[in-house]
Amino acid sequence: MKNTLAISAVIFTVGFVTIPVVWSDDDDHWEGMEEYKHQSTGVAAVTNTVYREECGSCHMAYSPGLLPANSWMKMMSGLENHFGDNAELDAGTEKSITDLLLANSADRSDYRRARKFSRSIQLNDTPLRISETPYFRHEHDEIPNRMVTGNPEVKSFSHCNACHTRAEQGSFNEHDIRIPGYGRWDD
Amino acid sequence: MKAPYLIFVVLVSTHINSVLADNTTINSLLQSYAAKGATEVNAEQGQYLWQKTYPANGEFSQRSCASCHTEKLTAPGKHVKTNKPIEPMAPSVNSQRLTDQKKIEKWFKRNCKWTMGRECTAQEKADFLVYLYK
Numbered sequence: 001m002k003n004t005l006a007i008s009a010v011i012f013t014v015g016f017v018t019i020p021v022v023w024s025d026d027d028d029h030w031e032g033m034e035e036y037k038h039q040s041t042g043v044a045a046v047t048n049t050v051y052r053e054e055c056g057s058c059h060m061a062y063s064p065g066l067l068p069a070n071s072w073m074k075m076m077s078g079l080e081n082h083f084g085d086n087a088e089l090d091a092g093t094e095k096s097i098t099d100l101l102l103a104n105s106a107d108r109s110d111y112r113r114a115r116k117f118s119r120s121i122q123l124n125d126t127p128l129r130i131s132e133t134p135y136f137r138h139e140h141d142e143i144p145n146r147m148v149t150g151n152p153e154v155k156s157f158s159h160c161n162a163c164h165t166r167a168e169q170g171s172f173n174e175h176d177i178r179i180p181g182y183g184r185w186d187d
Numbered sequence: 188m189k190a191p192y193l194i195f196v197v198l199v200s201t202h203i204n205s206v207l208a209d210n211t212t213i214n215s216l217l218q219s220y221a222a223k224g225a226t227e228v229n230a231e232q233g234q235y236l237w238q239k240t241y242p243a244n245g246e247f248s249q250r251s252c253a254s255c256h257t258e259k260l261t262a263p264g265k266h267v268k269t270n271k272p273i274e275p276m277a278p279s280v281n282s283q284r285l286t287d288q289k290k291i292e293k294w295f296k297r298n299c300k301w302t303m304g305r306e307c308t309a310q311e312k313a314d315f316l317v318y319l320y321k
Contacts, residue, residue, distance in 0.1 A: 084245055
């Protein structure tokens, strides 16, 4: 009798602990009730040639749909010291790129994926890195360091296109993931 | 002591108004540098500045133009931080290179500040330019 009780207590505890884990793995956790025009796994691809040239010379051109407007505004006001690099622009170009980013930012995008990025961010938080947003962390928390920082062909999570072969087209679909040196990602 | 040095200078330096008349982009940039005080242009000085390392605070404590572009102008480079490949700098293997004044000035400004901690002088830019173009 005593033993049965102990076992069911264990089962109960384990069950209780696993429920939130299963739930937080469910993508719906990041969604609201709204309908989005684009139900795909992607964000809008970058087509603007000025943006591609100016913001795609040192790294892939990140889609504006990967960060909310506040974050882009903050980033654009400090391009002279941009993650330790100098990305400064003349005033005219800076203005036109800021306008483009704000009009297509994660919180204004009608791509479902983009909204997940913006929804995961606390109201009073203004992250400058996509790779530091809660939604990003949530999607990447199972990937061991040796595949990222310990991987000379990746170096950091900032380099989306090192693993997401179609990141530049705005697609983060699991079928397009190849981790250099490790190959396809299978859950 | 002074004489060999003088000869050396005469051999490798050219007056800024008499170089590379076959390229309008380069010429007009060189003229604008001359207007800002550059006098002799010297490709070897450009090469020296390109390969020289400059101390810096922060993630990369020894910086040089070659950190991202490599010392071999005909070879592709790679951004030290982001890993992104950079096309070769030499116009002889990459016809897109050094074709747009605004672009050249933009990158001189950024890359001099990052590498050397300050903007380049007109003289330094003139030397870089003839070294890269030659």
